[in-house]
Amino acid sequence: MLDMNPEDIKGEYTEHNLTLYEDICRKVFTTELESPFPKGYLIVSRTDTNGIITHANDSFVEMSGYEKSELIGQPHNILRHPDMPAAAFKDLWDTLNRREKWRGYVKNLRKDGGFYWVYAIVIPNIRNGEVEGFTSVRREPSRKKIDECIKLYAEMSQTK
Amino acid sequence: MPYNLAISPDFKPDQISGWYIFNTWLQKKLDEAIHLDIHQSFAEQHQAIDNEKVDIVYANPFDISRLVREKSFTPVARPVCKPDEAIIACREGAIREITELPQALTVAQANAPEVNTIGMIMLEPANIDKSNIKIIDCENFVVVARHILKGEADVGFFLAESFNELSNLVKKQLYPLINSQINMIHHAFMLSPKFAPHKDKLKELLINMKIDDKGIQILNDIGIEGFESMEEEDAEFMIDLMDTLLS
Structure with missing residues (x-):
């Protein structure tokens, strides 16, 4: 996955070297600009078993700030925000690998460096007994839950 | 033995006569005896499905998971531009x-x-x-x-x-x-394994209703613009989606 492009960023930004896997890093730029979750909508995407995006609904595209063509075929962690603790995603993958449903609050990174919070539920797509991919549905979280997660994720990142 | 058609119990009362006309039309087109069962509650309809008394059902999205996963029903068609919001x-x-x-x-x-x-x-x-x-x-x-x-x-x-x-x-x-602006949750016609041999013919009939004068009139009576094909993967996707909503 390519590094983020500073020319896409809106406003003042901070640079981070985000470790996605043990040996894969991505340079990302973040701002303090939060995009509100669109009221009444769901953000829906599907990936293959490797986490490569195969389907994105209009809300997903709009909130990400990317064009649809820039998202399809990319790893889902194109949305990974450096404020999210790695342990949350380890838990996600451990849960999905047990063929169970994962749920959690996630801060996502936009193409323009801004962010948006979601309550995400991810389930394995099981067809004829085999996992063919994953569906992720995000809905609007409450501000109270977001505030709790900001504190919790900061603590988790510090004690890493 | 006639087949049985059921309509999701959330139908609008003023559309009941439209569904009876739909059933008469369907029997003529398929050349099969079909009885329309009007269930007053979801519990009553679930019981009928459990007793294998339902062969065709215009199902609520909430029931599609159970119909596919537990009863081996298959999707046929869904209404055009009529998401449940x-x-x-x-x-x-x-x-x-x-x-x-x-x-x-x-x-x-x-x-x-x-x-x-x-x-x-x-x-x-x-x-x-x-x-x-x-x-x-x-x-x-x-x-x-x-x-x-x-x-x-x-x-x-x-x-x-x-x-x-x-x-x-x-x-x-x-x-x-x-x-809500979800645009992905909708009712659907589902078929029991017993009715599956009629699936292709039924799908063709439902999809072509919107280009047939009598079909258009019936669609109007049941408050639907037309039907489009619904494949098994479409149903699986909606089941996955509903599964996340119940979390």
């Missing part, structure tokens, strides 16, 4: 946002499980969940509106289509706080 409405007044609602909330809801599920999800941003609400179960959406107007319920969950069909007098006294 929900509206949360309160009495016209000071409240303009979900987050302004009181925490101990009384909710009026009708017998529409997909609407009630979406309604509960749309209350989440206000930190309202099943643990801090009181539910008033209502016969239909007109009764839901009545409970709000009488001050017995703080909000009501409506199927968007039904909310929009309330009288102007009632609508003027209600305020829609939030309208």
Whole structure:
């Protein structure tokens, strides 16, 4: 996955070297600009078993700030925000690998460096007994839950 | 033995005659005897399905998972441009946002499980969940509106289509706080394994209704613009989606 492009960023930004896997890093730029979750909508995407995006609904595209063509075929962690603790995603993958449903609050990174919070539920797509991919549905979280997660994720990142 | 056709119990009462005409049309087109069973509740319909007394069902999205996963039903067609969307409405007044609602909330809801599920999800941003609400179960959406107007319920969950069909007098006294825009949840025609040999013919008939004069008239009577093909993967996707909504 390519590094983020500073020319896409809106406003003042901070640079981070985000470790996605043990040996894969991505340079990302973040701002303090939060995009509100669109009221009444769901953000829906599907990936293959490797986490490569195969389907994105209009809300997903709009909130990400990317064009649809820039998202399809990319790893889902194109949305990974450096404020999210790695342990949350380890838990996600451990849960999905047990063929169970994962749920959690996630801060996502936009193409323009801004962010948006979601309550995400991810389930394995099981067809004829085999996992063919994953569906992720995000809905609007409450501000109270977001505030709790900001504190919790900061603590988790510090004690890493 | 005739086959049995069932309609999701959330049908509109004024469309019952349309569904009987649909069934007469279907019998003629398929050259098969089909009996239309009108179930008054989801429990009654589930019982009929368990007893293998349903061969074709125009199913509520909430039931599709059970029909596919437990009863081996297959999807045939879904209505065009008719997603099931929900509206949360309160009495016209000071409240303009979900987050302004009181925490101990009384909710009026009708017998529409997909609407009630979406309604509960749309209350989440206000930190309202099943643990801090009181539910008033209502016969239909007109009764839901009545409970709000009488001050017995703080909000009501409506199927968007039904909310929009309330009288102007009632609508003027209600305020829609939030309208879902999911666009992926809908009713569908599902077939039992016994009826599966007729699947291709039935699919063709349903899809072509919108280009046939008699078909158009029946579609109008049942409040549907037309049908489009629904494949097994479409049903699986909706089942996965519903599964996440029930979390």
